[in-house]
Amino acid sequence: MSQNIQFKDGQLIVPDQPIIPFIEGDGIGKDITEPSQRVINAAVKAAYGDSKKIVWKEVLAGKKAFELTGTYMPDETLEAFQEYLVGIKGPLETPVGDGIRSLNVALRQTLDLYVCLRPIRWFKGVPSPIRYPELVDMHIFRENTEDIYAGIEFMTGTEKAIKFRDFLINEMGVEVIRFPETSSFGVKPVSKEGSVRLIKAAIQYAIARELPSVTIVHKGNIMKFTEGAFKNWGYDLAETEFADHTFTWKQYQQIEKQLGKAEANASMEAAKASGKVIIKDCITDAFLQESLLHPFDHSVIATLNLNGDYVSDQLAAMVGGIGISPGANINYNSGYAIFEATHGTAPNIAGTGKANPGSLILSGAMLLEYLGWYKAAEHVYDAMEHTFSKRKVTSDLFSMMEGATLLSTSDFADEIIRNIH
Ligand code: NAD
Numbered sequence: 001m002s003q004n005i006q007f008k009d010g011q012l013i014v015p016d017q018p019i020i021p022f023i024e025g026d027g028i029g030k031d032i033t034e035p036s037q038r039v040i041n042a043a044v045k046a047a048y049g050d051s052k053k054i055v056w057k058e059v060l061a062g063k064k065a066f067e068l069t070g071t072y073m074p075d076e077t078l079e080a081f082q083e084y085l086v087g088i089k090g091p092l093e094t095p096v097g098d099g100i101r102s103l104n105v106a107l108r109q110t111l112d113l114y115v116c117l118r119p120i121r122w123f124k125g126v127p128s129p130i131r132y133p134e135l136v137d138m139h140i141f142r143e144n145t146e147d148i149y150a151g152i153e154f155m156t157g158t159e160k161a162i163k164f165r166d167f168l169i170n171e172m173g174v175e176v177i178r179f180p181e182t183s184s185f186g187v188k189p190v191s192k193e194g195s196v197r198l199i200k201a202a203i204q205y206a207i208a209r210e211l212p213s214v215t216i217v218h219k220g221n222i223m224k225f226t227e228g229a230f231k232n233w234g235y236d237l238a239e240t241e242f243a244d245h246t247f248t249w250k251q252y253q254q255i256e257k258q259l260g261k262a263e264a265n266a267s268m269e270a271a272k273a274s275g276k277v278i279i280k281d282c283i284t285d286a287f288l289q290e291s292l293l294h295p296f297d298h299s300v301i302a303t304l305n306l307n308g309d310y311v312s313d314q315l316a317a318m319v320g321g322i323g324i325s326p327g328a329n330i331n332y333n334s335g336y337a338i339f340e341a342t343h344g345t346a347p348n349i350a351g352t353g354k355a356n357p358g359s360l361i362l363s364g365a366m367l368l369e370y371l372g373w374y375k376a377a378e379h380v381y382d383a384m385e386h387t388f389s390k391r392k393v394t395s396d397l398f399s400m401m402e403g404a405t406l407l408s409t410s411d412f413a414d415e416i417i418r419n420i421h
Contacts, residue, residue, distance in 0.1 A: 002055040005085045005371070007335030012085070014371045019055045021080040025090020026062040027345025028355035028409075033090050035357045035413030039380060040364040042417045047376035057084070061103055062092040073103050078110050081338060088339040088367055090360060091346070104340075108144055111336040113329035114194065115201050116142040118312045118342065119366065123381075125388035126320040127400040135296040136319055139211070141202035142308025144329060146194045147226075149305040152187035161185055190226035190304065192233055199234040200241070201332045202302035206277045207245050214238075214246075216281040217303040217311060230304055231281050238279040247271030249280040288314055316342070323356035323396045326363035328370070337370055339363040349395075353408035356394040358384065361416065383419035387412070 003015035024033045037056055044052055059077040066072050072095055081087050092103045107113070118140040122133040130136070154161035164185050168174040177183055199216065206214050216235075220228030238246040247268065256264035271278065282290060282298075284307045291298060291314065303311060316325035322343040330337040341359040349355055365380040387393075391404040392415050398406045407415060 004083065005335070007085060010333075012335050012371065014373075016052045017055050018086070018371065019057050019084050020367070021057045021059045021077075021084050021087040023059055023061045023077070023087070023089035023092070024064060025341070025345065026064070026093040027091060027347045027350040029062070029090030029092075029341075029345065031350065031353065031355045031409045032341065032357035032360045035410050036360040036364055039357075039361045039383075039413050039416050039420075040368065040376075042420050043365070043368070043376045043379035043383070044373065046379050046420045047373065052373065052376075059087070061089070061107075066095075073106050078107070081107065081111060081336065085335050086337045086339075086367065086370065088360075088363060089341075091341050091344050093345045093347075107338060108329055111329075111331060111338070112145065112334070113331050113336060113338060114143065114145045114197055115328075115330045115332065116140075116144040116308060116312075117205075117328045117330055117366070118142065118316070119326065120315040120319055122319040123324070123385045123388045125385070125391060125401075126324065127397060128319055130292060130295070130318050132295070133319055136315075138291070138295065138298055138315055139202075139205065139300045140308060140312050140315065141198055141205070141300065141302045142312060143194060143198040143304050145305075146189050146191060147305035148186050148188040149309075150187070150189050152189070154185045156182050156184040188223070188226050190230055192229070195230045195233045195304075196237050197333065199230075199237055199302045201330075202300050203238060203242050203246065203277060203279070204332070206300045207242070210275065211277065211299040212272070213278040213280060213298065214300040214302055215287070215298045216279070217284050217287045217301055217307055218281060219284050219307065220281075221283055227304060227307075234281070234302060235279065242277075245277055246279050247276045249278070284311070287311065291315060292318070312342070320358075321396065322359065323394070324358035324362060326359055326361075326366050328363065328366050330370075337367075339367040339370070353410065354395040355409045356396050357409050357413055358394075361413070379420050380416075383416045383421075386419040387415050390415075 002017040002019050005018045006013040059080045061073050061077050065074055094102045120138040122136045154164050165180055202214050216231050218227040218231045220231045235248050235250050238248050252264050252268055255267050316322055325342045327342040328339045340363055343359055365377040368377040391401055392407050393404050394412050398404050
């Protein structure tokens with residue numbers, strides 16, 4: 001019998017037939033949703049026979065919702081995600097016009113989904129611009145609710161911008177606004193709570209999956225009280241709450257200062273050997289280079305909103321692009337989670353059968369992992385890899401692969417299902 005997922009004492013309680021709300025999405029959303037669900041259903045069946053099953057429940061958002069209900073995000077949709085806790089969505093077009101909020105932002109804010117999680121791994125056979133894509137296994141934890149993306153902006157010339165500028169100059173003694181008469185302004189809130197809950201989720205994820213490190217990626221060299229504080233709060237958290245499970249770069253430096261490099265190296269090696277997660281940090285611009293040159297040096301990445309936006313797309317491009325890059329927005333304190341295709345609505349190919357359903361399928365696999373249905377998720381990963389290694393792909397990858405077979409969206413999903421053993 002189908003049932004709701006519950007969240008008690010920090011744990012998800014998942015019935016054998018959980019109801020999972022889904023938003024089909026705009027543009028290629030219609031093309032990729034049904035094939036993706038077929039793959040997920042087949043993987044669950046292969047793993048658990050008839051003893052477990054996902055009960056898909058469509059909820060409306062975007063253009064389809066507007067056509068059927070006159071609103072882009074009906075209250076029932078938000079309520080469904082609250083009631084059922086875990087859901088999945090296709091891409092949604094951001095409607096153009098004043099006063100209309102991005103639908104994705106509305107979902108994120110209502111459910112306070114503070115982690116944007118993007119796992120980045122390479123599947124054998126997928127074309128990559130880097131030399132050793134097989135060494136890429138990164139997991140990005142991007143803070144999803146704060147930073148310069150909070151939406152606190154004042155356009156030059158407006159009453160608010162003038163008031164804000166005068167406050168900065170007259171009350172705060174700011175003297176460095178280069179062109180005060182024509183400046184627009186944006187505010188970058190970064191809180192201790194917001195930073196700590198994000199970095200905590202990243203460290204817990206690394207510990208649970210026995211991953212080697214968490215890199216805090218930041219621009220604290222320039223923005224000391226926001227990005228720099230983010231880094232410091234991260235180190236403090238690791239050294240207090242996770243002292244038994246982590247060894248930090250700061251601790252390394254302290255030992256080096258007191259006892260010398262050899263001793264610090266020995267401590268680092270001992271920590272690694274005992275399975276401790278190494279907590280380090282990297283300046284964002286250096287990280288973008290580092291991740292290309294030495295991707296194997298980084299495992300879990302914890303970063304603020306804007307950095308996370310750039311980092312996510314670069315890393316996705318390293319392993320095959322947005323067509324196969326999954327994502328999730330999660331609140332680990334309430335259990336709420338929405339898994340999603342990370343690409344947009346791709347209006348240029350909607351309805352043509354060219355869309356790659358890989359991003360949504362892999363987001364579905366992430367959902368399975370979140371439910372604790374790891375065996376089913378493994379079936380998806382294995383079958384996907386098998387399909388790529390046989391060079392059977394959709395049009396986005398076809399043009400980059402020699403000797404490949406071109407499949408439509410639906411045929412690609414069928415091929416994956418055939419490869420689920
Ligand atoms: P897009 O991701 O839709 O498209 C960029 C390019 O990638 C296009 O050439 C497209 O054909 C291709 N592409 C995207 N997904 C693909 C797939 N699965 N298979 C093959 N090719 C794929 O980005 P855009 O054009 O900047 O945005 C279009 C719309 O999507 C906008 O309204 C935007 O607001 C929205 N959007 C939504 C989300 C979301 O819902 N999470 C994310 C990004 C953009």
